[in-house]
Amino acid sequence: MLTTTHPAPAAGPRPATTPAPAAVASGVVKTYGHGTTEVRALDGVDLTISAGQLTAVMGPSGSGKSTLMHAMAGLDAVDAGSIRLGGTELTDLSEKQRTLLRRERLGFVFQSFNLVPSLTAAENIALPLRLAGRTPDGLWLEELVTTLGLQDRLTHRPSELSGGQQQRVAVARALVTRPEIVFADEPTGNLDSRHGQALLAFLQRAARELGQTVVMVTHDPTAASYADRVVFLADGRAANDLTDPTVPTVLATMAGLEQPASRAEA
Amino acid sequence: MWHLTLRNVMAHRGRFALTLLAVVLAVTFVSGSLMLTDTSARLLEDQFTTAAAGVDLTVRDAATFDQAMGVEVDRDPLPAHVIERVRGLEGVADVRPVADGQGLLEVDGEAVVPTGASMLSSYSPEPFGAFAIREGRAPVAEGEVVLDLATAGQTGVEVGDRVDVLTESRTELQVVGLAGFGDGDGIPGATVTLVSLAEAQKMLDLGDGVSELLVTTTRDRTVEEVIAAVRGDLGDDYAVTSAQDAADAGAAAAQEQLGSLDMVLTAMSAAALVVGALLIANTFAIVTSQRRREIALVRAAGATAGQVTRAVLAEALLIGALGAVLGTGLGILAADGLRVLASGFGMELPQGRATVTGSTVAVSIAVGMLVTVVAAVGAARRAAHVAPVEALRSSVDLVDGAAPSRRHRVARALPLALGVTGVAAVVAGAPALLLVPAALATVVGVALQGPALTPVLARAVGAPLARSGVPGQLARQSAARAPRRTTSTAMALALGLALIAFMTVVATSLKDGLSGSYRETVTADLVVESSRAEMLGGLSPQAAERVADLSQVQGVSRVQYGHWIDGEQTNALAAIDPETLPMVADLDLLAGSLDALTGGGVVVADSVAEERDLQVGDVVTMTFSLTGDQDLEIVGVLDSLDAQALSTSWLVSLETYARHFTEDVDAAVMVRAADGIPVEQAQAAVREALADHPTADVRDQATAAAARGATVQQVLGLVTVLLVLTVLIAMLGITNSLALSVAERTREIGLLRAVGTSRRQVRSMIQSEAVIVAALAGLLGLALGTGMGAVTVTALARTAPLAITLPAGQLAAVALVALGAGVVAGLAPARRAARMDVLEAIATH
Numbered sequence A: 001m002l003t004t005t006h007p008a009p010a011a012g013p014r015p016a017t018t019p020a021p022a023a024v025a026s027g028v029v030k031t032y033g034h035g036t037t038e039v040r041a042l043d044g045v046d047l048t049i050s051a052g053q054l055t056a057v058m059g060p061s062g063s064g065k066s067t068l069m070h071a072m073a074g075l076d077a078v079d080a081g082s083i084r085l086g087g088t089e090l091t092d093l094s095e096k097q098r099t100l101l102r103r104e105r106l107g108f109v110f111q112s113f114n115l116v117p118s119l120t121a122a123e124n125i126a127l128p129l130r131l132a133g134r135t136p137d138g139l140w141l142e143e144l145v146t147t148l149g150l151q152d153r154l155t156h157r158p159s160e161l162s163g164g165q166q167q168r169v170a171v172a173r174a175l176v177t178r179p180e181i182v183f184a185d186e187p188t189g190n191l192d193s194r195h196g197q198a199l200l201a202f203l204q205r206a207a208r209e210l211g212q213t214v215v216m217v218t219h220d221p222t223a224a225s226y227a228d229r230v231v232f233l234a235d236g237r238a239a240n241d242l243t244d245p246t247v248p249t250v251l252a253t254m255a256g257l258e259q260p261a262s263r264a265e266a
Numbered sequence B: 001m002w003h004l005t006l007r008n009v010m011a012h013r014g015r016f017a018l019t020l021l022a023v024v025l026a027v028t029f030v031s032g033s034l035m036l037t038d039t040s041a042r043l044l045e046d047q048f049t050t051a052a053a054g055v056d057l058t059v060r061d062a063a064t065f066d067q068a069m070g071v072e073v074d075r076d077p078l079p080a081h082v083i084e085r086v087r088g089l090e091g092v093a094d095v096r097p098v099a100d101g102q103g104l105l106e107v108d109g110e111a112v113v114p115t116g117a118s119m120l121s122s123y124s125p126e127p128f129g130a131f132a133i134r135e136g137r138a139p140v141a142e143g144e145v146v147l148d149l150a151t152a153g154q155t156g157v158e159v160g161d162r163v164d165v166l167t168e169s170r171t172e173l174q175v176v177g178l179a180g181f182g183d184g185d186g187i188p189g190a191t192v193t194l195v196s197l198a199e200a201q202k203m204l205d206l207g208d209g210v211s212e213l214l215v216t217t218t219r220d221r222t223v224e225e226v227i228a229a230v231r232g233d234l235g236d237d238y239a240v241t242s243a244q245d246a247a248d249a250g251a252a253a254a255q256e257q258l259g260s261l262d263m264v265l266t267a268m269s270a271a272a273l274v275v276g277a278l279l280i281a282n283t284f285a286i287v288t289s290q291r292r293r294e295i296a297l298v299r300a301a302g303a304t305a306g307q308v309t310r311a312v313l314a315e316a317l318l319i320g321a322l323g324a325v326l327g328t329g330l331g332i333l334a335a336d337g338l339r340v341l342a343s344g345f346g347m348e349l350p351q352g353r354a355t356v357t358g359s360t361v362a363v364s365i366a367v368g369m370l371v372t373v374v375a376a377v378g379a380a381r382r383a384a385h386v387a388p389v390e391a392l393r394s395s396v397d398l399v400d401g402a403a404p405s406r407r408h409r410v411a412r413a414l415p416l417a418l419g420v421t422g423v424a425a426v427v428a429g430a431p432a433l434l435l436v437p438a439a440l441a442t443v444v445g446v447a448l449q450g451p452a453l454t455p456v457l458a459r460a461v462g463a464p465l466a467r468s469g470v471p472g473q474l475a476r477q478s479a480a481r482a483p484r485r486t487t488s489t490a491m492a493l494a495l496g497l498a499l500i501a502f503m504t505v506v507a508t509s510l511k512d513g514l515s516g517s518y519r520e521t522v523t524a525d526l527v528v529e530s531s532r533a534e535m536l537g538g539l540s541p542q543a544a545e546r547v548a549d550l551s552q553v554q555g556v557s558r559v560q561y562g563h564w565i566d567g568e569q570t571n572a573l574a575a576i577d578p579e580t581l582p583m584v585a586d587l588d589l590l591a592g593s594l595d596a597l598t599g600g601g602v603v604v605a606d607s608v609a610e611e612r613d614l615q616v617g618d619v620v621t622m623t624f625s626l627t628g629d630q631d632l633e634i635v636g637v638l639d640s641l642d643a644q645a646l647s648t649s650w651l652v653s654l655e656t657y658a659r660h661f662t663e664d665v666d667a668a669v670m671v672r673a674a675d676g677i678p679v680e681q682a683q684a685a686v687r688e689a690l691a692d693h694p695t696a697d698v699r700d701q702a703t704a705a706a707a708r709g710a711t712v713q714q715v716l717g718l719v720t721v722l723l724v725l726t727v728l729i730a731m732l733g734i735t736n737s738l739a740l741s742v743a744e745r746t747r748e749i750g751l752l753r754a755v756g757t758s759r760r761q762v763r764s765m766i767q768s769e770a771v772i773v774a775a776l777a778g779l780l781g782l783a784l785g786t787g788m789g790a791v792t793v794t795a796l797a798r799t800a801p802l803a804i805t806l807p808a809g810q811l812a813a814v815a816l817v818a819l820g821a822g823v824v825a826g827l828a829p830a831r832r833a834a835r836m837d838v839l840e841a842i843a844t845h
Helices: A065-072 A095-105 A121-131 A138-149 A161-175 A192-211 A249-266 B004-009 B013-051 B081-087 B149-155 B196-205 B223-232 B243-257 B259-290 B290-299 B305-344 B358-384 B388-392 B407-426 B431-465 B470-481 B483-521 B541-548 B595-599 B606-612 B640-645 B655-658 B679-689 B701-707 B710-744 B744-753 B760-795 B808-835 B838-843
Strands: A021-033 A039-048 A054-058 A080-085 A105-110 A182-185 A214-218 A229-234 A238-243 B057-061 B092-098 B101-103 B104-108 B110-112 B118-122 B131-136 B144-148 B162-166 B170-181 B190-197 B213-216 B238-242 B527-529 B553-566 B569-574 B589-592 B602-604 B619-624 B628-638 B650-653 B667-673 B694-700
Touching: A021 A065, A021 A214, A039 A065, A039 A080, A039 A214, A039 A229, A054 A065, A054 A192, A065 A080, A065 A182, A065 A214, A105 A161, A105 B013, A121 A138, A121 A161, A121 B470, A138 A161, A161 A182, A161 A192, A161 B223, A161 B358, A161 B760, A182 A192, A182 B238, A192 B162, A192 B196, A229 A249, A229 B238, A238 A249, A249 B013, A249 B640, B004 B013, B004 B101, B004 B305, B013 B170, B013 B243, B013 B259, B013 B358, B013 B710, B057 B223, B081 B213, B081 B223, B081 B808, B092 B118, B101 B196, B104 B149, B104 B259, B104 B679, B110 B149, B110 B694, B118 B196, B131 B144, B131 B602, B149 B170, B162 B190, B170 B190, B190 B196, B190 B655, B213 B223, B223 B238, B238 B527, B238 B650, B238 B679, B243 B259, B259 B358, B259 B483, B259 B710, B290 B305, B305 B358, B305 B710, B407 B431, B407 B760, B431 B470, B431 B483, B431 B760, B470 B483, B470 B628, B470 B760, B483 B628, B483 B701, B483 B710, B483 B760, B527 B541, B541 B667, B541 B679, B553 B655, B553 B679, B569 B655, B595 B602, B595 B650, B602 B606, B602 B619, B602 B640, B628 B640, B650 B655, B650 B744, B667 B679, B679 B694, B694 B701, B710 B744, B710 B760, B710 B808, B744 B760, B760 B808
Parallel strands: A039 A238, A054 A214, A054 A229, A105 A182, A182 A214, B118 B190, B144 B170, B569 B650, B602 B628
Antiparallel strands: A021 A039, A021 A080, A229 A238, B057 B213, B057 B238, B092 B213, B101 B118, B104 B110, B104 B162, B131 B170, B144 B190, B162 B170, B527 B667, B527 B694, B553 B569, B553 B619, B553 B667, B589 B628, B602 B650, B619 B628
8 A cells, every 4th residue: 555655765775676784783892881890782793684674673681682773773872893874884973963864864663752742743743854954745744644544643742642643653753754764662562462563564564565674672572573584682692583483483582592591691 | 757858858959959049049138138237227326326425415406306307407506605504514524515517528629529428527535526536636726627537548638638628618627637436447438527616616607606515424413313404404495315315316317218228128038039939839849740659659658648748848948947047148248249239329338247136047047948838838738649549650741730620710810800900990090009919919810820821822932933943843832831830930030020120110100200390390401409419408508609690690599408297207398489489490380379488388289289188378287397386378289290390299488498497408509591691601600600519510401300210210220130139030940940841851852862853952942941931921021010010100190290101121121131031041951951861861761
């Protein structure tokens, strides 16, 4: 439905057929603290995000999945390694350049508190464009709103929306700039399973039908099963990789990860 | 719970820091004002007590009253024979005759004009006088003078120099010594010239008369006995007073002149306290709402609602006590600051070590604590209503109070309705005093309606900012989102600005009214007035004679002022010459005639005649210091506007004045230039003729008219500067609530930053919000202040000829001050928001 009414932008660096990388992280190291309290959150992560795919990042608590997402999304600086987004080396950018990059080339969906309380749904959706001083593309906006079923809620403020509606508004905002990558951090974490699955189905369609690259951090195997590919992190490194995952394969891979991890600690 | 309270205050030091500062500032103002008043009172008392230290009683000419409006009345001199008569009485040890008056000091041809008196007195050695010779010797022969050390120091005069002293005549004197006053070097604000008794009598034209007798008593009699004996011998024509009573009366008179300043300071302290209280209330409301979960948790753990209330009040008590103690300490500095400020606006106060009385300390601390605790009561009650179950809820939505019930809404609308009704009633003709409660009700009413008004107003004033981009829009939304908080933050500033606007409108209207009626009534080409702020004027009658003799002048008319007792109250009157006045003033008599004044009657203003139902032919009783109760016949009724131009509602002739007053100084000499002589030329001639009268100001009619209401202008200036302090406190309030709001909106700001809002945009957002709140305050403040000012003038205009003047420039300045306050208040919170770390912000739960 999306593809029929709105083809992917021709100039976008996202060829629909050949899976070229949208982002490449190599040898990324991030440590917190010093000396005895030092924690290596990322310990030389290598990861390639293919364009036009929904990639899930999984791993146990403390595996570094959130840190990796923050680093790749330009929210946090890293200590070593390289992160390339399209043709841009993120680690070379200043704070201000990273802010502009987030505004123009990335989209975000967080677990909760995705919306500015004082703005209506429509204003929240248009926020990144307005910040950049651009006017929203009317057709594209209308299509996003229709597809996400938000037509009736546009003038409502976040406090007047259900949790599912709030997350859908967040997704619309993330997509409105046609970003190179949408980063979603546990987007269904606060939703019941029905609303959660509807949101995941939409993210999946955005990737498959629209060629939208989506990176989703999750600890929920069901959520991960909607992805084209699952990357597993453990102890700050990429530990495993699964294409076309299902809930059982995800669960099995996770079970396999936790044992060596605990053995290594012992 | 005390333990928890203490912990809590310590844990949230930052949140309470500005609240503490507000308490400190308000209390500093209060204690500074009190200390300044105490200090001035003590210094004046010391001064008069020192002067009378070695004397037991004084004998002066009798007067019906000692002082009026802070001016000691002049008394007739005592004849020489009284000296010997008193000396011969039993119980009298010694008698020292004194001649004193005014004598302007001139050093090297330059007049030395002090802020206070130019004292000229005969020198009395100790124990009679408080002046002790510190250098040189006492004046004994004619042509010798002793100056006070302070004046000598300031003017560079040394023993052996020659100076001039101007009385009715000019006397050249040689300085033979320098004296101190008590422990000090002189009398603050005054120049002192001491000469021999004979010289003083000559200079003051007393013949062999004296001003007063200083008497000491023998040891075998009490002072009271001797007073009774002297009184018995001299009769009612002389006033015999104990030296202590005379000193007290003198101090009281000086104190009364400071009365208006006291009132200004008290009113301004109250304003600072109210604004401070609003800030405190606001902070506590915000902090409590931010701690709802914590409070719920404590409640869930078993704390009673009462315990929670008491904990919040205890926090307030703690902050109030700390702030009050600090503020009281700073009051000592503030007292000096206020004195400098007052003198900058022409109100001279005696200078000296600050007096800190127990009552000042107690009042300041009590007021500080009370205001803080009372301001926190609302927040404490709301805290008690937090349900334990809230601890379990995950949402941390911004709580700005639930929508009020219908009954509540009606109750909230009541004050505004009452206030507006009251104001309308005053406009329609109700007594002006009704305006005070009506204005209060209106202010409270607007504050209560804030939650309804603010969203609309905030959107309106934020419109220009919103057009500038997303940060402006976000700021506007944010201000409108928490209307109660925005209102109470803005209200504090609005109150300060409203007071400034009110004072400006009323004072400007008064001033314009005064100079307007003067311009219309006084047609003189030139007006000679004293440049010193003396209540009765203070021009020597000689000045009028000199001017009248000039060929460039066609004629002059003198005006003198005097005080009299009108039943219980002190009143003023003007003495004029009915023959010459019409030449220089256009007086409109509604009944009777000005000429009839020559018969000894009185002319009253129309407003007074109406108020008291007086007509030509009626008789009024006026009490004069010199002659006591006198019945005067009303011979005319003067148009009120014309009476206002002459500053009084009662007119007598100069002859009548001379009969009832010892004083003989002119307040004004109005001059008509000779035909064909340009005003400038006449002015130059008059100036030259008055070269010997350095305090005489020669003004043309327009300048003289503009100088009317100079006092009003001075008071307005002082009040405005003092009100700026309340604006400062209110500004802290904006900073405080924004800082708290930034802390509260950490996640929102983090989100904005994550989706691409730059630091600059975040800063501009918070800064804009501060400006919106301030603009809102400016709007409310100007509307309330100007409105109330206009209504006040309307009410006053019923009894005095006044018109509303809206000083656009000054009111625009108030609006600019508001915006400036917003900009400054927003700086710190905006910077803090911009510096916020994105990751930490989005990770905060």
